[in-house]
Amino acid sequence: MKHVIILFLALISFNAISQNNDCACCTEQHQAFDFWIGEWQVTNPDGSIAGHNTILKVQDNCILQENWVSAKGNYTGTSQNFYNSKTGQWEQIWIDNQGGTLHLKGNRTGNQMILQSDTLKNKEGNPYFHRITWTLNNDGSVRQLWETTTNNTEVVVAFDGLYKRK
Numbered sequence: 126m127k128h129v130i131i132l133f134l135a136l137i138s139f140n141a142i143s144q145n146n147d148c149a150c151c152t153e154q155h156q157a158f159d160f161w162i163g164e165w166q167v168t169n170p171d172g173s174i175a176g177h178n179t180i181l182k183v184q185d186n187c188i189l190q191e192n193w194v195s196a197k198g199n200y201t202g203t204s205q206n207f208y209n210s211k212t213g214q215w216e217q218i219w220i221d222n223q224g225g226t227l228h229l230k231g232n233r234t235g236n237q238m239i240l241q242s243d244t245l246k247n248k249e250g251n252p253y254f255h256r257i258t259w260t261l262n263n264d265g266s267v268r269q270l271w272e273t274t275t276n277n278t279e280v281v282v283a284f285d286g287l288y289k290r291k
Contacts, residue, residue, distance in 0.1 A: 150187035155208045157233040158189055158215060160261040165288040167269075175286050176200075193221075215240060217257075229257060236261040251276055255283070265290065 165178045176195040183190045189206040202221030209216050212230070217240050219227040229240035242255040253275040260268045271284040 148186060150185060158206060158238050161259055161267060164291040166291055167286040167288050170285050
């Protein structure tokens with residue numbers, strides 16, 4: 126009986142260790158954007174409500190799924206955010222109800238996740254790219270700053286939102 130108990134305890138310990146190692150997306154790199162997880166009310170710089178965003182960790186902790194609804198409810202979108210271990214970068218793929226898409230890549234630096242698109246061409250054939258920076262503030266809020274740069278010189282702010290937990 127004593128040997129059976131020892132064997133049983135050894136199997137439980139082995140099972141617990143193997144379960145901890147089975148999480149392919151539980152690395153520090155995969156958790157770098159976890160500060161964005163939550164239920165958020167998002168405001169514009171003037172304090173007006175821009176919308177609401179829900180960020181969930183799904184697919185066995187491998188994806189941050191974003192679900193955006195604008196303040197009026199007429200603009201919605203979702204993104205899939207994930208750490209690509211093959212490239213060593215974070216990626217975001219955004220799709221909205223207006224047919225818009227965006228693909229960003231980058232990494233976390235300090236308290237910021239900085240993702241950028243490849244260089245694209247506008248209707249006139251001029252190059253531009255998008256850069257979105259999420260900054261974790263000391264109070265737990267998150268600032269999302271979306272900048273579009275054209276001709277590598279002119280920077281236009283497309284969105285500047287402050288995320289506060291609901």
